[in-house]
Amino acid sequence: MLLRERTRPDHDRVDSAFAQFDLADPADYRAFLLAQASAFLSIEAALTAAGAEDVLPDWPKRRRAGLVLADLADLGLSAPPGLPAPRISSNAAVLGALYVIEGSRLGGAMLARRVSAHLPRRFLSDSDSSRWRSLVAVIDKELPGAASQAEALAAARAVFALFAAAAHAQAGVCVP
Structure with a gap:
């Protein structure tokens, strides 16, 4: 798949940025969730405004911002401010952005295993490979x-950059 091949360096940068969080450590896990929320709140709102439901009718069921917010609330934390989302102005861009956030869902299932048992994991545990297959x-x-592939690729790269920025913004921030 073109998006997978062409965004590999972007994906690696995001993985590297989030690898600095020790998910077994409660303070790091809080910072990780805050970083995820600051990106998810923005990108999901941008996707909804861009008509993601017209592209994927089950878009409302795919949204995960509520799950990360619920996990944060369980930890006594409020929603962080959302980072500025990239502009999503076409169906191709919607698909590029969805490629990133739906792919993160698959990775989240593996990350959930690293989270201490006493911490909430709704956000990371929400995995359904059938949704990935239907998106592909x-x-x-x-x-x-x-042209449509180039639009999707640009959007995917912008969303990867948003997540990398969110991770870097929370890096080293201790959230008791």
Whole structure:
């Protein structure tokens, strides 16, 4: 898949940025969730405004900002301010952005195993591989040409950059 191949360096940068959080450590886990929330709140709002539900009718069920907010609330934390989301102005850009956040859902299931048992894990545990497969099928169908692929790629890279910025903003921040 083109998006996977072309965004590999972006994905690696985000993985590296979030690898600095020790998810077994409660303070690091809080900072991790705050970073995730500051990106998810913005990108999900941008996707909704851009008509993600027209591209993926089950978009409302795919949203995870509420899960990260619930986990933060369980930890006594409020919603962080959202970082500025990239502009999403086409169906191709919607698909590029969805590629990133739906892919993070798959990785979240593996990360959830590293979280201490007494900490909330709704956000990381919300995994459903059938949603990924259905998104890939839509991407394959809806991005046939170079122009739409370029739009999706630009959006995916912008969303990866948003998550990297969120991780760096929380790095070293102790959240008791």
